Amino acid sequence: MRKNCIDAVASLGIDSIMEKPVLTQVSIISLAVTGLYAAGAFVFAFSVGKSQSRINKLIIAWLVFDALIHFTLEGPFVYWSLVSTVEKSKHFTAQVWKEYALADKRWGMSDPTIVSLEILTVFITGPLAVWLIYIVLKKKPYRHFIQIVLCVCELYGGWMTFCPEWLTGSKNLKTDNFLYMWIYLVFFNGIWVVIPVLLLCQSWLEMTVTGEVKQTKVIESVTTTSVTHNYNTRSRKKME
Template identity: 45%
Template structure:
């Protein structure tokens, strides 16, 4: 097995480990009556919190105060070097990427964990914070790749199927489709709640007028 294959297997295996952690947390923490949809959302949010905190948190550490992934040592730096083959900006601490990661690590990570807490305790405010989190992640994804689209993808390497389909497509599109799904789900819950309130208010008003 060559070094690049080993590096890719370790990187993807570590991500799979975090997904497993999110899934196990949904099985252990949610009540047995929880729906499949709730378990899926909780699994995603738990994984999201772990990913932002551990994987992206390590990137932020290795990419500030004069450091960079390309010049750093350590297990997580080693894994990041594999992703940097697909997008070179992550290797040399691109200022735009690092700026977005500051918001992601310090904001989105804790917020994803907070959404898990709200979902676990069936707090209605979950839907508001899910909208905030999902909107932020969609915006972050756009701002990560839009500069590349405008400069002919000069830092992206799609020459290898692993780099293109797994790293550039799958791992990034997950943060497009799932946040968009969460937006739609919360939109449905919020509008249903507002319709219920509006209906109840109308009924009370009608009753008062009839007296």
């Protein structure tokens, strides 16, 4: 009877599900550190950017979080991938990527495409995020040009990370575990798609509105100048 019950459970696949850990010590620490990064980013944004609008404060918070992830997490990944592989490293900074590699194997084996993208992320996208924080705080006129460049870099990185894998059947992705699928793969990669798209829309609207306002001011200035000139001309003629 007991054996029959066990066989029935196994046939439903419940035993295999129970064997898959939802949270491990490494995953809990990794998620906690990510949460601290997010909290620190908000504290920085709302303290340093007191004079900024609410939307700009939120953008600064995102940029701080973005830069922290690129430098402190992806930076070590690039290093360990160039000198060896994440899988072979015993250093504590490699543990988070060993955990993520459970969802996407390429991050543990120094996949050339992934490493190439991460080099660009660490040395170009990260510094762009820091530069954009300065630009937003100082209200530089070229802010939205840099913001668009940064967003395009983020979206390109996401596309080139997953598109080649999708085209080859996603053989390196593990999608039968809730944590790996919905938290690691979907959520943590999805925010680097959703937020850059929103920032691109914001830049488009800001540049469009600013352009229309400047055009209106030019027209008003030209009209005012023309009216003033005509009035002065008529006044001189009457005096003559």
